[in-house]
Amino acid sequence: MELKNKVAYITGGSKGIGFAVAKSLLQQGMKVAISGRNLKTVKNAAAKLGYEDAVLTLQSDVTQYSAEDKAVKEILKKWGHLDVVLANAGVGHFAPVDDLEIADWHQMVNTNLTGVFFTLKASVDALKATKGYYMTLASLAGTNFFASGAGYNATKFGVVGFTQAAMLDLRKYGIKVTTIMPGSVATHFNDNEPSEKDAWKIQPEDIGNMVVDLLKMHPRTLPSKIEVRPTRPDLK
Numbered sequence: 081m082e083l084k085n086k087v088a089y090i091t092g093g094s095k096g097i098g099f100a101v102a103k104s105l106l107q108q109g110m111k112v113a114i115s116g117r118n119l120k121t122v123k124n125a126a127a128k129l130g131y132e133d134a135v136l137t138l139q140s141d142v143t144q145y146s147a148e149d150k151a152v153k154e155i156l157k158k159w160g161h162l163d164v165v166l167a168n169a170g171v172g173h174f175a176p177v178d179d180l181e182i183a184d185w186h187q188m189v190n191t192n193l194t195g196v197f198f199t200l201k202a203s204v205d206a207l208k209a210t211k212g213y214y215m216t217l218a219s220l221a222g223t224n225f226f227a228s229g230a231g232y233n234a235t236k237f238g239v240v241g242f243t244q245a246a247m248l249d250l251r252k253y254g255i256k257v258t259t260i261m262p263g264s265v266a267t268h269f270n271d272n273e274p275s276e277k278d279a280w281k282i283q284p285e286d287i288g289n290m291v292v293d294l295l296k297m298h299p300r301t302l303p304s305k306i307e308v309r310p311t312r313p314d315l316k
């Protein structure tokens with residue numbers, strides 16, 4: 081894919097991985113719409129990114145289909161086409177299953193799993209038109225289960241299955257579909273404050289570079305499921 085002037089939509093682009101991917105795509109000359117639940121937070125992120133007119137700020141809670149539909153329509157109105165969608169927004173609540181709060185379960189399922197479907201549902205016609213690329217941000221938690229992860233594991237195993245099946249449905253339209261499954265990334269996830277202590281983790285810009293590499297890959301080749309982990313977790 082020639083990236084200059086291509087249009088991307090990144091859910092949860094106000095910080096962390098989504099923000100870093102936005103930066104990488106902008107550096108390639110792409111136009112990028114970023115979303116989050118709070119418009120002020122998204123606008124602050126856009127100010128940090130720079131690139132002025134190449135960035136569109138959207139308030140959209142991915143748990144609401146109508147919000148995702150409106151977000152995609154705003155992108156099409158501004159730029160006329162949509163080439164890349166990264167369903168990245170996600171939350172994590174970690175507790176032994178007997179202590180897991182019902183509200184936390186619902187928030188994870190509605191955001192991490194249903195939200196990913198809503199983002200695809202709202203954008204799939206636009207992606208068919210451009211033979212675009214749809215990616216999800218799953219996790220190694222989508223293949224490795226762990227204690228206190230029952231709710232989060234359930235959503236990320238779900239995202240991996242969802243994305244792989246979607247890949248089989250959509251590739252005949254020329255749409256590429258990939259799920260990226262990182263281990264620990266130095267972000268604000270789960271109330272983390274990124275700092276020196278996170279130097280051993282994958283850095284968000286590493287995922288940004290990976291997304292650029294995927295977009296530039298030859299059209300005939302599709303890495304559909306990518307596990308990525310810190311090289312030296314022993315340095316934790």
Ligand SMILES: NC(=O)c1ccc[n+]([C@@H]2O[C@H](COP(=O)([O-])OP(=O)(O)OC[C@H]3O[C@@H](n4cnc5c(N)ncnc54)[C@H](OP(=O)(O)O)[C@@H]3O)[C@@H](O)[C@H]2O)c1
Nearest residue numbers: 092094096097116117141142169170219264265267268269
């Ligand atoms: N960090 C890791 O170690 C790691 C590892 C593997 C996978 N992941 C996955 O990577 C993705 C990004 O996480 P991150 O690490 O970058 O975390 P982060 O720094 O906390 O960023 C999460 C982003 O998601 C947005 N968001 C949350 N709920 C949303 C909703 N309902 N609607 C729209 N946006 C929403 C947040 O924006 P607002 O709060 O402004 O709405 C924020 O921009 C998640 O799916 C996470 O599960 C993370």
